[in-house]
Amino acid sequence: MSNIQAPTRNEAFAKRLKKRYAAERMFKLAGLGAIAFSVAVLIFLLSSMALNGLGGFQRAELSVPIDLSEYGISANADQFATPSTVQALEAQGLPDIVQISAVTALGEDGASELSSQAWRDLAAQIIANPELARGPQTFNLPASADLAAGLNNEGSPEMQSLADQLANQGVLSENFDFGFLQRSDATDPQLAGIWGALKGSILTMVVTLVLAFPIGVLAALYLEEYAPKNRWTDIIEVSINNLAAVPSIIFGLLGLAVFLWIFPNFRSAPLIGGMTLALMTMPVIVISGRNAIKAVPPSIRDGALAVGASPIQVVFHHVLPLALPGILTGTIIGMARALGETAPLLMIGMRAFVATPPDGFTAPATVLPVQIFLWSDEIDRGFVERTSAAIIVLLLFLLLMNGLAIYLRNKFEKTW
Amino acid sequence: MTVIHPNLKQTDPKMRASDVSVYYGDKKAIDEVSIDIPSEYVTAFIGPSGCGKSTFLRTLNRMNDTIPSARVEGLIELDGEDIYTSAMDVVQLRARVGMVFQKPNPFPKSIYDNIAYGPRIHGLADSKSEVDEVVERSLRRAGLWEEVKDRLSDSGTALSGGQQQRLCIARAIAVDPEVILMDEPCSALDPIATAKIEELIDDLNGRYAIVIVTHSMQQAARVSQRTAFFHLGKMVEYGKTSDIFTNPIEQRTQDYITGRYG
Numbered sequence: 001m002s003n004i005q006a007p008t009r010n011e012a013f014a015k016r017l018k019k020r021y022a023a024e025r026m027f028k029l030a031g032l033g034a035i036a037f038s039v040a041v042l043i044f045l046l047s048s049m050a051l052n053g054l055g056g057f058q059r060a061e062l063s064v065p066i067d068l069s070e071y072g073i074s075a076n077a078d079q080f081a082t083p084s085t086v087q088a089l090e091a092q093g094l095p096d097i098v099q100i101s102a103v104t105a106l107g108e109d110g111a112s113e114l115s116s117q118a119w120r121d122l123a124a125q126i127i128a129n130p131e132l133a134r135g136p137q138t139f140n141l142p143a144s145a146d147l148a149a150g151l152n153n154e155g156s157p158e159m160q161s162l163a164d165q166l167a168n169q170g171v172l173s174e175n176f177d178f179g180f181l182q183r184s185d186a187t188d189p190q191l192a193g194i195w196g197a198l199k200g201s202i203l204t205m206v207v208t209l210v211l212a213f214p215i216g217v218l219a220a221l222y223l224e225e226y227a228p229k230n231r232w233t234d235i236i237e238v239s240i241n242n243l244a245a246v247p248s249i250i251f252g253l254l255g256l257a258v259f260l261w262i263f264p265n266f267r268s269a270p271l272i273g274g275m276t277l278a279l280m281t282m283p284v285i286v287i288s289g290r291n292a293i294k295a296v297p298p299s300i301r302d303g304a305l306a307v308g309a310s311p312i313q314v315v316f317h318h319v320l321p322l323a324l325p326g327i328l329t330g331t332i333i334g335m336a337r338a339l340g341e342t343a344p345l346l347m348i349g350m351r352a353f354v355a356t357p358p359d360g361f362t363a364p365a366t367v368l369p370v371q372i373f374l375w376s377d378e379i380d381r382g383f384v385e386r387t388s389a390a391i392i393v394l395l396l397f398l399l400l401m402n403g404l405a406i407y408l409r410n411k412f413e414k415t416w
Numbered sequence: 417m418t419v420i421h422p423n424l425k426q427t428d429p430k431m432r433a434s435d436v437s438v439y440y441g442d443k444k445a446i447d448e449v450s451i452d453i454p455s456e457y458v459t460a461f462i463g464p465s466g467c468g469k470s471t472f473l474r475t476l477n478r479m480n481d482t483i484p485s486a487r488v489e490g491l492i493e494l495d496g497e498d499i500y501t502s503a504m505d506v507v508q509l510r511a512r513v514g515m516v517f518q519k520p521n522p523f524p525k526s527i528y529d530n531i532a533y534g535p536r537i538h539g540l541a542d543s544k545s546e547v548d549e550v551v552e553r554s555l556r557r558a559g560l561w562e563e564v565k566d567r568l569s570d571s572g573t574a575l576s577g578g579q580q581q582r583l584c585i586a587r588a589i590a591v592d593p594e595v596i597l598m599d600e601p602c603s604a605l606d607p608i609a610t611a612k613i614e615e616l617i618d619d620l621n622g623r624y625a626i627v628i629v630t631h632s633m634q635q636a637a638r639v640s641q642r643t644a645f646f647h648l649g650k651m652v653e654y655g656k657t658s659d660i661f662t663n664p665i666e667q668r669t670q671d672y673i674t675g676r677y678g
Contacts, residue, residue, distance in 0.1 A: 302482075306517070308591060
């Protein structure tokens with residue numbers, strides 16, 4: 001026995017074994033490298049966004065002392081409760097009051113150093129707190145775009161020195177701009193806000209979810225559980241897979257040609273945007289839903305059938321609850337894609353300049369990615385930071401959606 | 417043709433299959449099997465792998481309906497009613513003919529809900545107390561009550577394999593079936609769990625007509641009173657278990673039980 005050399009104990013085998021381990025180490029290193037690269041890219045992206053974008057949440061503001069009571073703007077709370085309060089304040093001469101106060105406080109160029117729409121900001125402040133109109137107060141009002149650029153060491157040299165001078169006097173400063181999350185689009189970067197686009201995105205996503213989720217899940221259930229396996233279902237399956245790969249702008253054209261033809265009055269509306277994006281999201285939900293349903297072990301179906309559950313009870317009591325985590329994951333992937341989608345929405349008119357937040361599903365609106373696209377196109381330097389800030393808002397919105405998805409998935413996940 | 421042992425007294429059968437053939441597509445999996453299944457005994461189907469005994473078992477509560485290519489010919493009756501006519505509702509049939517599978521397949525729900533599921537969907541127990549009663553009775557009959565009574569809300573999948581299988585048996589008897597089909601119920605279990613299941617089958621014998629498919633001849637000998645030997649899709653021999661094992665008529669049966677093949 002001992003003179004027979006086992007084939008696994010000779011030199012050549014040891015060599016081959018070494019080679020196998022080397023191959024494994026190489027593979028591990030390559031994988032690690034790939035992960036390190038992606039993490040580095042992600043960190044670079046997030047940090048550059050954060051650095052640029054944080055500036056977008058601030059704006060240059062001038063401190064202007066104004067005594068509104070002196071000009072007869074009354075502090076009657078009832079007066080401020082009506083919807084047309086801003087017009088009423090305009091009629092009472094608020095724009096002129098702001099200009100006169102600016103000239104008094106900052107010299108004869110004072111009026112032009114403020115944003116031309118600064119009075120609207122003041123109006124919003126006193127509507128929020130009528131007490132401010134009672135007596136002399138110092139208000140932080142948005143500086144003009146040129147002055148704001150000067151404060152960032154951009155624009156003309158005169159403006160830069162003026163900005164430095166005003167900043168040294170303590171009159172001009174960068175303040176955190178809560179209004180950015182409350183206002184809508186504006187031509188002046190100092191007055192632009194993201195709320196209009198954010199609300200547009202939320203409304204659009206609601207429409208997309210309400211349409212795509214039930215249709216997608218029902219289609220997936222039918223195809224997996226009921227449809228006979230024949231040529232027709234094969235054709236449908238191939239079509240759905242192809243649909244998921246269709247470039248999104250084509251869906252935009254479809255929305256333009258079909259939905260806007262049916263509802264011509266709802267141009268730019270979240271309703272139409274949501275319907276268009278639902279078309280795009282549905283195939284993703286169907287595909288992931290079918291995979292999730294396929295992954296439900298047949299033994300569970302057998303068990304339910306064997307105690308006499310009808311096919312629909314098997315589906316709704318057993319298959320669907322077990323497939324739900326997978327379906328939700330697919331839904332969120334689809335929704336996240338829809339949330340970041342720009343092209344199809346451009347086609348159906350959601351790229352309009354919309355200065356007021358949409359008050360319903362049929363009101364003209366824009367969405368976050370389109371707003372980012374529009375701002376990135378602006379000439380005014382002030383929009384660069386606003387664009388980054390808008391990107392941060394979009395990413396946070398996405399993060400929130402994904403977080404919700406993970407929470408729901410863990411909640412419904414069951415083991416067997 | 418099938419050899420029926422002459423001393424097998426054919427009483428009024430619970431289920432009767434007459435010339436049943438099953439096809440998967442073009443392939444004939446079961447070839448003209450005829451058998452009477454008595455209500456008062458445990459009937460065992462034995463035979464080598466792939467001989468069609470499980471396929472035949474699944475025709476008895478129409479579980480083969482879920483396989484699109486499967487086709488059944490011949491007549492299967494439950495208490496004299498043809499179960500493959502449209503007059504027989506398949507949901508009702510499966511409530512009357514329950515089934516336990518090879519691999520324990522409790523629902524990923526609580527132990528309580530596993531048992532309560534059948535009675536609930538059939539509306540057999542509505543109030544909380546009625547359902548409680550059914551759950552306790554079923555678990556007691558399945559010999560599982562003492563082990564799980566304090567953790568009924570735990571997941572059924574958290575039990576051990578043998579307990580899971582007894583849970584599945586309890587789930588099957590919760591709807592008070594007339595027949596229980598068992599498809600190799602112990603093949604995934606260790607000897608101790610197997611012994612418990614066999615004991616349980618003994619206890620249930622008489623209350624329900626039981627048909628068990630098994631790989632193990634010893635198991636068939638231990639738990640059944642009637643045995644049918646299947647080979648290559650045909651039923652070769654059917655008789656009292658004692659006769660089949662001690663006095664087989666067919667050479668193939670003889671070879672199988674003496675371990676020449678299998």
